[in-house]
Amino acid sequence: MTKLLPAQVLTYLNKNGVGPRNITGNTAGINCCIAIPSLNEFDNLKILLNSLAENDNQYFNDSLFLFIVNNTADAEDTVKQNNIKTLAFLEGIVNNRDSDFSANKIIKSGLRIAFIDAASAGKELDDVEGGVGLARKIAMDEALKIFNYNCSATKLLVCLDADCTVDKNYLTEIRSHFNSKKSSAAVVNYRHNSGEDNINTYAIICYEIYLRYYELALRYAKSPYAFHTIGSTMACDVASYIKAEGMNKRKAAEDFYFLSKLSKFCKVEKIDATNVYPSSRESDRVPFGTGQRVSRYLSYVRNEYELYNPEIFRNLKLWNEYYLSPDFDENNKAAIPASIDSYLRQNNFYNSFARIKDNSKTARQLLNQKTRWFDAFRTLKYIHYAKDEHFENINMFKAVEWLLKENDIPVNINEAPSIDEQRDILNLLRNL
Secondary structure, three states: OHHHOOHHHHHHHHHHOOOOOOEEOOOOOEOEEEEEEEOOOHHHHHHHHHHHHOOOHHHOOOEEEEEEEEOEOOOOHHHHHHHHHHHHHHHHHHOOOOOOHHHHHHHHHOOOEEEEEEOOOOOOEOOOOOOHHHHHHHHHHHHHOOEOOOOOOOOEEEEOOOOOEEOOOHHHHHHHHHHHOOOOEEEEEEOOOOOOOOHHHHHHHHHHHHHHHHHHHHHHOOOOOOOOOOHHHEEEEHHHHHHOOOOOOOOOOHHHHHHHHHOOOOOEEEEEEEEEEOOOOOOOOOOOOHHHHHHHHHHOOOOOOEEOOHHHHHHHHHHHHHHOOOOOOOOOHHHOOHHHHHHHHHOOHHHHHHHHHHOOOOHHHHHHHHHHHOOHHHHHHHHHHHHHHOOOOEEHHHHHHHHHHHOOOOOOOOOOOOHHHHHHHHHHHHOO
16 A cells, blocks of 8 residues: 555655554545544543534545544553443444444444554553654554545544544534635634533633633734644644654643644644534643643642733734844844843844854745744743743733733723633633
8 A cells, every 4th residue: 555655655654654553444535534542531432423423424425533542551450441442332333333322323424433453452552652642643644544645635634632522513614624725734713611610610711711812912922823732623734744744742732842843834724613622621641731720720739810921922022023024133132122132042043043044045935944943832932931030920810801902802800700700701712
């Protein structure tokens, strides 16, 4: 089969690929693969599949939902047993054995399901590297080998998680987005469930306000990297995946680093017409992300109702407007905010910029190199630096009030709004 693969795919797999791993299921004629890591998710996976089964079936025929059921050899026995149940459930679907009502509904829906066993004895993920990044990478790299390259349709790699649910137009909107636009990468809109009034709800509302604030404040600052980095919302075409050298193997923040690298080669757009609903549960699997933030909130180790000071983003806006303009002159220190200048000096920017200019033959090359140097990672590092050295965090709701007013929404928010008021604030941010 490898002889039929495009040259660029073979080159990537030889240089950056992982595997091989066997895929169980019918993989013929696939143009879109949704890669779904599953670790200890037997109950949640059923909920996800029922959610997917309610999607419009327009693109079911050439879209594959590829689960990678995974654990390391040193995982707890309860995790391993849960994964064995998951594998048996998926195997029943693949072989059209309607062992229970859930499987029957999924089989009848026409969803194309396949799976990779990275959980059984001898097939586990490496104890050192094993985690969500490696699981995503294995599934996405294996997908490169099964696409129908004889068909001219865009070949898409989409990420989802086994503990999510999705809207009924999820697959249709993703496929339509890439079919109708010259888009190479995108993130799907998201909404955490926040219905019941309990401590977990308070935690997830607080966390999503933080996420929305950060993304919208970057947009205010005219950053090229103003997009959310949630793993279950990512999508890109094969060409961009290869340019970014594929998914990384990180156990945490794999989504941030993948999208950051991807964004150096193409614009990361947003698919607003549908939603992914990530899990709002507490978790200690990784040191970043939703589960960790919910856990931290519940442990009361710090004040969660603080956000980055708006002054950071005002400085960042001044910087981006000047730095990304044709008139940028690194010697004009009066045009560079002090917090930015001190950060640049600590990161050897001025020596680096001299090389950037020497190596850029055109204005377009210069702009590309400037954007790549002050990338998503350096943007985040600047924000952390500015918080630590120049501008302390402020009350969450005062920061949001500033942001909403910058978006022409005249609001006055007190510093300790009720949970219902917090929901209203979150909905305002969601709709910007």
